[in-house]
Amino acid sequence: MSDSQLLTGLVDSHCHLNFLEEPTASIERARAAGVAQMLCIGVEEQSLDQVLAVAQGNSGIWATAGLHPESAAKLDPRQHNLEWLARGLIQDKVVAVGEMGLDYAQDPDADVKAWQQHWFAEQLHMAKAAELPVVVHTRDARQDTLKLIQDSGVTRGVLHCFTEDWAMAEAALDIGFFISISGIVTFKNAANVQAVAERVPLDRLLIETDAPWLAPTPHRGKPNEPSFLPHTARFVAQLRDTDPGALVAATSANFFRLFDRAAV
Ligand SMILES: [Zn+2]
Numbered sequence: 001m002s003d004s005q006l007l008t009g010l011v012d013s014h015c016h017l018n019f020l021e022e023p024t025a026s027i028e029r030a031r032a033a034g035v036a037q038m039l040c041i042g043v044e045e046q047s048l049d050q051v052l053a054v055a056q057g058n059s060g061i062w063a064t065a066g067l068h069p070e071s072a073a074k075l076d077p078r079q080h081n082l083e084w085l086a087r088g089l090i091q092d093k094v095v096a097v098g099e100m101g102l103d104y105a106q107d108p109d110a111d112v113k114a115w116q117q118h119w120f121a122e123q124l125h126m127a128k129a130a131e132l133p134v135v136v137h138t139r140d141a142r143q144d145t146l147k148l149i150q151d152s153g154v155t156r157g158v159l160h161c162f163t164e165d166w167a168m169a170e171a172a173l174d175i176g177f178f179i180s181i182s183g184i185v186t187f188k189n190a191a192n193v194q195a196v197a198e199r200v201p202l203d204r205l206l207i208e209t210d211a212p213w214l215a216p217t218p219h220r221g222k223p224n225e226p227s228f229l230p231h232t233a234r235f236v237a238q239l240r241d242t243d244p245g246a247l248v249a250a251t252s253a254n255f256f257r258l259f260d261r262a263a264v
Helices: 023-032 048-056 083-089 110-130 142-152 166-175 191-199 226-239 244-258
Strands: 010-015 035-040 061-065 094-103 134-139 157-159 178-181 205-207
Touching: 010 205, 010 226, 010 244, 023 035, 023 226, 035 048, 035 226, 035 244, 048 061, 048 083, 061 083, 083 094, 083 110, 094 110, 094 142, 110 134, 110 142, 134 142, 142 166, 157 166, 166 178, 166 191, 178 191, 191 226, 205 226, 205 244, 226 244
Parallel strands: 010 035, 035 061, 061 094, 094 134, 134 157, 157 178, 178 205
Antiparallel strands: none
């Protein structure tokens, strides 16, 4: 398949459409680029209604509800609860809990880590009770992330925008998780992500944009959007020495296996 041939049936497994400058125009460009389905990710209480509105107002767009570790780092567990999230999880088109997780990249102090861990554990617990898969964000917090997932008994989820090492990927795969590769894989300095993208079993691989962040080469530095997903799909296919169409077919089927409340 040549580069000029349009890929079809792509699924962007992780994007933040409500944070794009022009969500409606971006969705149209995505469809024209062959991106048939998108999962719009919730990160906090404040913008959850926007996430739900984008999903509920457009076919082929699904939603998640969750508390991102950056938001979790600002919420004192003594003063807040997740009742809003429990309400979010029963809304139409919500297919997973997240994004949730741990982010130690900025070397947070012990209190912030404790708050992140508290909210991550609570959300894992809610996902388990609701029998929903989870969308996990993890940065420089390998052991704590794996331990909290293992302690929760959750076995269905994805480590999104994966940037850790192969040992971490393998441990997550052992639990039953999927690994999602973002446009970072196209960056010159991303040898570790490329190595993981090459090795993840095809039936556990997802692709995503994480738009509006992390635009793939050749759009690096610009605002990202789901229409850029084919660049990542082709790059990963090339790394794995496989046909881009086959890579897309597999990752799209994986999406619907993991997020089984989404149905075409
Ligand atoms: Zn995200």
